[in-house]
Amino acid sequence: MPPEVSRRSFLKLAAATGAAALAGCKPAARHLIPYVIPDENVIPGVPSFYATSCNECPAGCGVVARVREGRVIKLEGNPADPIGAGALCARGQAALQGLYHPDRLQRPHLRGADGLINPIGWEDAMARFAKALAQAAAEGADRIAFIGPPMGPAYEMIVNDWLGAFNSRMRLAYRALDDAPGRAAMQFCFGTEFKPLYHIDRARVLLALGADFLETWESPVELARQFAAFRNPTKEDGKTRFGLAWYVGPRMSLTAARCDQWFACRPRWEAAVALAMLRVIIDQGLARPGAGVDPDAMRKFAAAYDVGAIATKSGVSAAAIERMAREFARADGALAIAGTDDDAAHVAAWMLNAATGNLGKTVSFTQPPHVQPSGVQRDAMLEAMRAGSIKVAVIAEANPQFSMPAQTRFAQALSKVPTVVWCGTVPDETAALAHLLLPADHWLEAWGDSAPRPGVSGLRQPTMTRVVYSRALGDILLDAARAAAPREHLPRYEDAQQAVRASWAERFNGAGATANFDDFWDQSLRQGGRFTPPPVAEARLAPGVFVHPLALPEVPPAPALTLVAYPHIFWYDGRGADKPWLQEIPEPVNQIVWDSWAEIHPDTARRLELAENDVVRLSSAAGAIEVPVHITPGVHRDAIAVPLGQGHTSYGRYARDRGVNPWRVLPPDRLTAPVAAGRTGMRRELISPLFSPDMRDRPIVETMSLEDFQKGIEPKPWEEPYPEPYETYPPVNYPVHQWGMTIDLNACTGCSACVAACYAENNVPFVGKELVAQGRIMSWIRIERYIPQTTDAPALLMMPMLCQQCSHAPCEPVCPVFAAVHSNEGLNLQVYNRCIGTRYCENNCPYKVRRFNWYKPQWPPPLDLQLNPDVTVRGAGVMEKCTFCVQRIRAAEVQAKLEDRAVRDGDIVPACAQACPARAISFGDMKDKGSAMMKRRADHQVRTYQALKPLNTLPAITYLRQVYRPREEV
Amino acid sequence: MKYGAIVVAVLILAGGVLTALLSQRPWLAREDVVQPIPFSHRVHAGIRHIPCQYCHEYARRSENAGVPPIQRCVGCHASMAEQVALRPVRKPWIDREQAPFEVRWNRVYTLPDFVRFYHSPHIHAGLQCQTCHGPVQTMDRVTPVYEINMGFCLNCHAQRHVSIECSTCHY
Numbered sequence A: 001m002p003p004e005v006s007r008r009s010f011l012k013l014a015a016a017t018g019a020a021a022l023a024g025c026k027p028a029a030r031h032l033i034p035y036v037i038p039d040e041n042v043i044p045g046v047p048s049f050y051a052t053s054c055n056e057c058p059a060g061c062g063v064v065a066r067v068r069e070g071r072v073i074k075l076e077g078n079p080a081d082p083i084g085a086g087a088l089c090a091r092g093q094a095a096l097q098g099l100y101h102p103d104r105l106q107r108p109h110l111r112g113a114d115g116l117i118n119p120i121g122w123e124d125a126m127a128r129f130a131k132a133l134a135q136a137a138a139e140g141a142d143r144i145a146f147i148g149p150p151m152g153p154a155y156e157m158i159v160n161d162w163l164g165a166f167n168s169r170m171r172l173a174y175r176a177l178d179d180a181p182g183r184a185a186m187q188f189c190f191g192t193e194f195k196p197l198y199h200i201d202r203a204r205v206l207l208a209l210g211a212d213f214l215e216t217w218e219s220p221v222e223l224a225r226q227f228a229a230f231r232n233p234t235k236e237d238g239k240t241r242f243g244l245a246w247y248v249g250p251r252m253s254l255t256a257a258r259c260d261q262w263f264a265c266r267p268r269w270e271a272a273v274a275l276a277m278l279r280v281i282i283d284q285g286l287a288r289p290g291a292g293v294d295p296d297a298m299r300k301f302a303a304a305y306d307v308g309a310i311a312t313k314s315g316v317s318a319a320a321i322e323r324m325a326r327e328f329a330r331a332d333g334a335l336a337i338a339g340t341d342d343d344a345a346h347v348a349a350w351m352l353n354a355a356t357g358n359l360g361k362t363v364s365f366t367q368p369p370h371v372q373p374s375g376v377q378r379d380a381m382l383e384a385m386r387a388g389s390i391k392v393a394v395i396a397e398a399n400p401q402f403s404m405p406a407q408t409r410f411a412q413a414l415s416k417v418p419t420v421v422w423c424g425t426v427p428d429e430t431a432a433l434a435h436l437l438l439p440a441d442h443w444l445e446a447w448g449d450s451a452p453r454p455g456v457s458g459l460r461q462p463t464m465t466r467v468v469y470s471r472a473l474g475d476i477l478l479d480a481a482r483a484a485a486p487r488e489h490l491p492r493y494e495d496a497q498q499a500v501r502a503s504w505a506e507r508f509n510g511a512g513a514t515a516n517f518d519d520f521w522d523q524s525l526r527q528g529g530r531f532t533p534p535p536v537a538e539a540r541l542a543p544g545v546f547v548h549p550l551a552l553p554e555v556p557p558a559p560a561l562t563l564v565a566y567p568h569i570f571w572y573d574g575r576g577a578d579k580p581w582l583q584e585i586p587e588p589v590n591q592i593v594w595d596s597w598a599e600i601h602p603d604t605a606r607r608l609e610l611a612e613n614d615v616v617r618l619s620s621a622a623g624a625i626e627v628p629v630h631i632t633p634g635v636h637r638d639a640i641a642v643p644l645g646q647g648h649t650s651y652g653r654y655a656r657d658r659g660v661n662p663w664r665v666l667p668p669d670r671l672t673a674p675v676a677a678g679r680t681g682m683r684r685e686l687i688s689p690l691f692s693p694d695m696r697d698r699p700i701v702e703t704m705s706l707e708d709f710q711k712g713i714e715p716k717p718w719e720e721p722y723p724e725p726y727e728t729y730p731p732v733n734y735p736v737h738q739w740g741m742t743i744d745l746n747a748c749t750g751c752s753a754c755v756a757a758c759y760a761e762n763n764v765p766f767v768g769k770e771l772v773a774q775g776r777i778m779s780w781i782r783i784e785r786y787i788p789q790t791t792d793a794p795a796l797l798m799m800p801m802l803c804q805q806c807s808h809a810p811c812e813p814v815c816p817v818f819a820a821v822h823s824n825e826g827l828n829l830q831v832y833n834r835c836i837g838t839r840y841c842e843n844n845c846p847y848k849v850r851r852f853n854w855y856k857p858q859w860p861p862p863l864d865l866q867l868n869p870d871v872t873v874r875g876a877g878v879m880e881k882c883t884f885c886v887q888r889i890r891a892a893e894v895q896a897k898l899e900d901r902a903v904r905d906g907d908i909v910p911a912c913a914q915a916c917p918a919r920a921i922s923f924g925d926m927k928d929k930g931s932a933m934m935k936r937r938a939d940h941q942v943r944t945y946q947a948l949k950p951l952n953t954l955p956a957i958t959y960l961r962q963v964y965r966p967r968e969e970v
Numbered sequence B: 001m002k003y004g005a006i007v008v009a010v011l012i013l014a015g016g017v018l019t020a021l022l023s024q025r026p027w028l029a030r031e032d033v034v035q036p037i038p039f040s041h042r043v044h045a046g047i048r049h050i051p052c053q054y055c056h057e058y059a060r061r062s063e064n065a066g067v068p069p070i071q072r073c074v075g076c077h078a079s080m081a082e083q084v085a086l087r088p089v090r091k092p093w094i095d096r097e098q099a100p101f102e103v104r105w106n107r108v109y110t111l112p113d114f115v116r117f118y119h120s121p122h123i124h125a126g127l128q129c130q131t132c133h134g135p136v137q138t139m140d141r142v143t144p145v146y147e148i149n150m151g152f153c154l155n156c157h158a159q160r161h162v163s164i165e166c167s168t169c170h171y
Helices: A007-023 A095-099 A122-138 A153-165 A180-190 A220-230 A254-258 A270-283 A295-302 A307-314 A318-330 A343-355 A378-386 A410-414 A473-484 A496-507 A517-527 A580-584 A602-607 A706-711 A753-761 A769-773 A840-844 A886-898 A911-915 A932-939 B002-022 B041-047 B070-077 B084-094 B119-124 B150-159
Strands: A048-053 A062-068 A071-077 A109-111 A117-119 A144-148 A170-173 A195-198 A205-209 A234-236 A239-241 A244-249 A261-264 A334-338 A363-366 A392-396 A419-424 A436-439 A448-453 A456-460 A529-531 A561-567 A598-600 A614-619 A624-631 A639-644 A672-683 A703-705 A739-744 A782-786 A797-801 A820-822 A828-830 A921-925 A957-960 A962-964
Touching (some): A071 A095, A071 A753, A071 A911, A095 A580, A122 A144, A122 A392, A122 A419, A122 A436, A122 A473, A144 A153, A144 A378, A153 A170, A153 A473, A153 A496, A180 A343, A205 A270, A205 A343, A239 A706, A244 A254, A244 A270, A270 A307, A270 A334, A307 A318, A378 A410, A473 A496, A517 A529, A580 A753, A598 A602, A598 A614, A602 A624, A614 A639, A624 A672, A703 A706, A706 A962, A739 A932, A886 B119, A921 A932, A932 A957, B070 B084
Parallel strands (some): A144 A170, A144 A392, A205 A244, A205 A334, A419 A436, A598 A624, A703 A962, A739 A957
Antiparallel strands (some): A048 A062, A048 A456, A109 A117, A109 A436, A195 A363, A448 A456, A561 A672, A598 A639, A614 A624, A614 A672, A739 A921, A782 A797, A820 A828
16 A cells, blocks of 8 residues: 555545445346245245254264255254254254265266276166176175165165065174174173163263263263253252262363363273272272172172272272272262273173162163164175175265274275175265265155164154255165066065155054054154153173173383274264364364364373474374374373374365374274374474463353352452443443343353354354464354363363353444444344444454454355355355344244234244253343243352453353362372 | 545546446346236236235245245136137146246345345234335336335334334344
């Protein structure tokens, strides 16, 4: 800018240019194209809802898909479903981006002689598939293989019948993260594979042996809800109830951070710690074994474990083991759960539960799931492939090339199969090995069902028409069978939809479906399935359990390191890595985005001469990976923790060539491996949107010790409040409503489901690694994470931070164009069309919740189909922020007006509050003292505080302090 | 040099103003819209007294008023005397071989992306369609009578003492 042009005239010029730019806007859609024949169930502008069930992990939460004008725009939990109970985790919500992924296979592809894939038509593809099948079947039995996850009763029936039609039994039910150790322990302890139902909320004491139940273990939404109830501090008859939780494991996971204490334990030594606890319980005469447990055998068994030796080797002090054992045994309800790759830890957890009489109390049992996929084990399948007896392999909804450890040599085995058919959505590493690639429907487009446990039968129905030229997996299989299988073996149903219906008719015949199956079916579809209390089974410890001592692992000589690979809270087994939301939402504990990292203890890093962001080479017997170092005290000294899920060489533009895949160095069936670590001399910066791990003594996340809570002592304020609130402006008057929020930091687990919900609901753009590094992440709500430097605090402080909708909002008076204005309902509005992008508001916001669009946001088609039509898509140069989901407020107000009534409490649920598995967020009218939100404040008066209160911003969000027990020095 | 800057400023400003004046502001209701078929609101709403919401049926339930499906047209016209102009509309309903008749209406009223408008509460409040859309029952070809801009909305809202908060329409 030449010096002659003053700032003032420059702004004038800028404004004029702006006018010119605005006038050049592209016109909106200029045509109105009516239906020829309208769909009775579609009112343009009014959403419809379809109940279905989530397929992103085996937990099987119920989902309600919100559909506008024929496309799914949001996924929320199904309140009728007892597992999710209306909540949905970030992974479930991000399934939308799998549905609309821009790199989904659009049409069938055939791999040519040159190794490249070329599109072909469906008829051609199916003819080739059928021909290969017919030839294979003609050669004899067991020539056709099917590899896919356990897929629910109806699809198991289809797959069984399909394989049967070709006289084959080669079905591999493959899950990358299989709970084989848990099932083996169940078999060993109880003689049957019961399905355990955990009731954390019925326990007073919880011991987690490497079980990350708030992230990926078992059923995270359900267990997070139970954990919130377990940790809700209440006073009953003068006594305080506040669940006591410990975590024993090699790394401080999110679950560990939310427990009272994380005990850093040498990898695979969790079992030993539990057995030492058992020893203490028995030695001190605290055992209360339930029926079927022989006390003498138990005493003899436990005597083999020396508490002192285990303490030294595991790293968990003897004092801690004794204290845990005493509390565990004395509690009126305790629960030990194990989530490691080690059978012994699971067995030890059952022993602890049994020795303290908690079987049937804090954990009950039910019959195993109705349909267990039958078939062969992995090694038998691989052997058959290598021997050349498999002629056609169909791989669906699974990515074994990515998730089978290198030593299984899956690719080599698969190369012996003449025809490999891949069915899926986004072509992954396994697709890269296939000859015929068939685009299968996403679970939001297809029929299906799920039976995560007895009593819960989820139905899956198409929520919208297809996004690409795909077909349902069931239809692909059935069409191929019709074309290729002998006539007498043809399945008895036409297509996948009929198969699901037939399967349900069969299963529910006599169980409520007697009178009229059509009505039963419609009702089941409407509510998303059938939900009944699970039939409880009596489980008794098998007599041989306490006979043979469990072997403890060797402790390797001093400098040996163990790689601990763990399923990432968002990428899970790798299937989440292709979804930009799941890449961009920071992992709650380490707050790193769009990359892999290796968690290394500071002492170990010093010994290896590694600094933050140095790339370390981890080599095991199977191979080596190179990954940047993240130095954190949240990992055991002899462990290096790397999240699973990244390191794709394929799988779409967001996953490809990003991070590393620890399965390359893991041995089969293990998530731990001895590794050697060495410097590479390279660096790669790990990107985090976090401002600082330290609160610098500001009152952002507040906590109170359990003792203070019991006595009702509020913590000392950070600074003396203003003697007289200093007001420049007249007080704001709220004539009808003043919207507010209460967030219980004690319930909040940091799982970030709210963040995903906000991305989906409010058209918040993702920006990618480079822009996050520049501090330009766009999320309207984030999980703030701070690391206290004292043991007189929780291990990590976490809080959902979003616009506080201040009554004295610092952002408002600085806006030169009145784009930031205050509404008479207490909202800090951001009027996008007024905003000229000065960013004064952002600079003046003490909570740093305003986001600026540096560029025009991009949603590569068809990702843009997910955009919520009720929310403006902001352009470049515009400031945006949380609106308390004003579109939902408006929709509720309009609905109330149409019904000639006032807005009722509970009519408005913002996306974040709706998604929260722990129900930590409540929303309501601050002027209505009877609203659930205000009652929550009143019920927990002693815990209420407002973030950065001394600034006198008068936020509409009141937080409830986290209650903690001081941790012990370890 | 100082004058130079002013001249540049004036030129750019003039350019901006001219562009703004000459360009079609895409959200303004348009005078010149010609429809693909000669449908007359005067005949339907004026002479025949068909209520607006018989065809624009979603107005009381949704943010959109809705454009009638072809089925709605045929519903009446199928039972009426043969009219040459209506043959392409009716034919596909009698002859299954015919491709369905589709209309791509040209929009007369458009709102910019940052404005949210719900028809339903306005209908519920007893507003006549003509309040915003003018005497459509007298028009063969619909042309806007009022310029639907923020002032138009605010005047009415202010007169009727309903909310004039920004978030009523902008979010």
